Amino acid sequence: MQDMSEDIVLVGQVSGLFGVKGWVKVFSYTEPRENIVQYSPWLIQTDEGWIEIKLIQGKRQGKGVIASLQGYTDPDSSSRLIGCDIGLRRQQLPELDSDEYYWNDLIGLRVITLDGVELGRVERLIETGSNDVLVVQDERERLVPYIRGQVIKNIDLDQKLIRVDWDPDF
Numbered sequence: 001m002q003d004m005s006e007d008i009v010l011v012g013q014v015s016g017l018f019g020v021k022g023w024v025k026v027f028s029y030t031e032p033r034e035n036i037v038q039y040s041p042w043l044i045q046t047d048e049g050w051i052e053i054k055l056i057q058g059k060r061q062g063k064g065v066i067a068s069l070q071g072y073t074d075p076d077s078s079s080r081l082i083g084c085d086i087g088l089r090r091q092q093l094p095e096l097d098s099d100e101y102y103w104n105d106l107i108g109l110r111v112i113t114l115d116g117v118e119l120g121r122v123e124r125l126i127e128t129g130s131n132d133v134l135v136v137q138d139e140r141e142r143l144v145p146y147i148r149g150q151v152i153k154n155i156d157l158d159q160k161l162i163r164v165d166w167d168p169d170f
Contacts, residue, residue, distance in 0.1 A: 007089055008088070009090050010085055010087050010103070011028065011036050011088050012027055012028040012036050012086040013086060014026060014086065015027040015083075021068070021074070022073040022075060022077060024078050024081055026067050027065075028065045033063075033064070034060040036067075037065060040054055041055065042054075042086050043086070043087040045085040054069070054070040055067055056069060103132075105157060106122050106125065106134070106162070107123070107124060108122060108160065109157075110161050111144065112162075114153065119138060119142055119144070119168060120142065121137060123137040125146065151164055
């Protein structure tokens with residue numbers, strides 16, 4: 001078990017049970033969704049903290065992903081994982097180009113307009129199909145399209161800051 005750290009990148013969540021042999025349904029944040037099963041071990045965030053669990057087998061199932069995890073061989077044991085986040089160690093993931101980011105890297109960053117108006121912090125991201133959307137929370141929630149160049153002007157991980165061309169009244 002370990003504490004959450006910058007070394008862990010969230011890649012999905014256990015969303016349900018599949019079958020009688022303890023398989024779990026997974027809501028994957030990877031693109032394509034089934035890429036999550038290329039990695040093992042998974043780090044699962046339980047009430048007790050992060051635990052490492054070996055992925056035995058996984059595959060795409062309809063629009064989702066299902067997985068078999070070591071030590072979870074029946075629905076009773078697997079049901080304890082429903083709702084738990086799935087993470088990977090950053091070193092398990094491919095290196096990104098300098099202008100690419102994992103969603104995990106953007107969560108918590110301050111968002112300000114080009115005029116210096118503070119909009120809040122990135123609470124989470126939403127996949128909409130056409131483009132991803134930053135959910136920015138301050139005194140109210142704002143949905144800011146993640147469109148590089150047009151809306152998202154600059155991302156500075158060192159300053160923990162995203163500059164956007166966005167109307168603060170939206």
